[in-house]
Amino acid sequence: MIVREKDPENLEMQFAQLEGAITSTEQFYVRSHFSVPEIDLRKWRLKIEGAVAREQDFTCEELRKFPARTIEATLECAGNSRIFLVPKAKGVQWELGAVGNAEWTGVPLQTVLQEAGVAQSAVEVILEGADHGSIAEPPRPAGEINFTRSLPLEKAMDDVLLAYEMNGQPLTPAHGFPLRAIVPGWYGVASIKWLQRIVVTEKPFVGYFQSVDYGYWQPTDDGPVLRPLQEMQVKAEIARPTLHETLPANANYLIGGAAWSAAEIAGVEVSTDGGAAWKNATLLGASKPNAWRLWEFPWTTPEGPCRRTLLARAIDSLGRRQPEKHDQNRGSYMINHWLPIEVEIR
């Protein structure tokens, strides 16, 4: 793993090591805002509160008694590929590997919400992690806050999972043991780790991590409005070759990578000349909802010595394409423009 920050730990996958659709737990990127919280499992409970008929809490054993569900889901950090931004943007300097695809097992959020009985007046569901700390830069709330974020009720009742297993094993501490949310199709920030409390609310929640941080500006007729980051944007990344890798001239080389979106991936195109010409890559395996799709593209390298800029761009089943340039209304997030991979041919 590439260590982007030591304390709290922010670890990036070496994206060149991409192999198969499932990312191992050891290789899966870690994004932490505060220290890993200490959790005493004997005392730990998941609390359900707010606009519900029956406030209640669950032990781990009680959660495991509900019918379990296993899904594959890709999580990408909303700031993944930040190193490609010019000018340089504040935040963890991720290259390509703050993304991964794993198998998650747990109980649907819908199940525990139905158990608690959601009020007619409910509009959102707040997920609160046990991780907490203070924020340095203004505008910031005073004192310590928990890592907390809300979902619209519709999403909460749809496909959100409360996961206690990752790739068939109990969650590791870094990935949210004993329980985390998995919010399919959304940036990783929504998939709250160390989940300890669920609050059903009757009005929208405007917490720090969905406004000043992890927000973006949506243009409207009345000017830009601040919105929480939600759905992952369509994106293809090149895993091989890597940036500044030297390749032999006049040789067969298999360019490869992954692509994902909040919808299905419909296609990936590759350019080996900096964007002048584009050709279709081959999508591998079968499409699965909420999981990335691996792809490859056979390339005969040119005469050397020279330099080439490789690009990949995806299109999804809703016709959404990657933009050529980063949209400044997204600040240092949602980075899905064409990412240049320059290589040397010798």
Add this chain to the structure above:
Amino acid sequence: MIVREKDPENLEMQFAQLEGAITSTEQFYVRSHFSVPEIDLRKWRLKIEGAVAREQDFTCEELRKFPARTIEATLECAGNSRIFLVPKAKGVQWELGAVGNAEWTGVPLQTVLQEAGVAQSAVEVILEGADHGSIAEPPRPAGEINFTRSLPLEKAMDDVLLAYEMNGQPLTPAHGFPLRAIVPGWYGVASIKWLQRIVVTEKPFVGYFQSVDYGYWQPTDDGPVLRPLQEMQVKAEIARPTLHETLPANANYLIGGAAWSAAEIAGVEVSTDGGAAWKNATLLGASKPNAWRLWEFPWTTPEGPCRRTLLARAIDSLGRRQPEKHDQNRGSYMINHWLPIEVEIR
């Protein structure tokens, strides 16, 4: 005036020159975020749009045909007294004079909204100024934006004035000519200058100047939430003596100042010993809704040479008092803690 910023112009009243309840237009503080916009009066219209039965626009002459209303209203910049913050906070370094009280004449916002016919589904009213520019610091929207802010429909239909006169004369360019909002009881930021468009909306507007800027953190059971600054907080300021002024020993000195709140001022107390003892000041004149109240406090200065710290604190008709310390959840805004005025006695 004290020039706090030259471009755009941000000018502060010399608060020691406070005299009488009305601040002259020449002395009234100027808070600008962008350059004064150029307005061609022949083309200028106030547009009313959005969730209304009849979208329409008005010329200045048409607005002047509605029954006029004149009110006295105190406006305070939400960052007034920022120099008193420790540690130093970003923003215009106002001392005491980013506040003033003037007479405003215009047409009630309610009148034009009724003329347009507000939809049952309406929840807010956006006020858009003609002033525009770009924001430097992230998180910020891309490109240029107008100075825009929203009001809950209830406030918009209550006492908001669309003012074309200040102290009996047409507005000056610096104060929003030809038309500005006056939002009584609220921080000055709400009283949009160079008003050009009113949009009735069916969902809350989360613009830049009421979230990332001009917002504060309200504590809740679910953690702090970001809210737009609205009502002015109860506050007394000492106009005389001034910070570090030298006063004669064993002499009669009349301490004086002003106090305001979103409600009526019920009392002002003064301490001449840094907050150990407090005595009532005398409120001057009669209480008027939305206008500040002048006050005075006769003091016999002690033996010298020595140093004294003077403090004033107000209480309003709703029992709200000034806090001893600045609340960090308010960031660099809503600064109404006890402000120390240190003086030398010789």
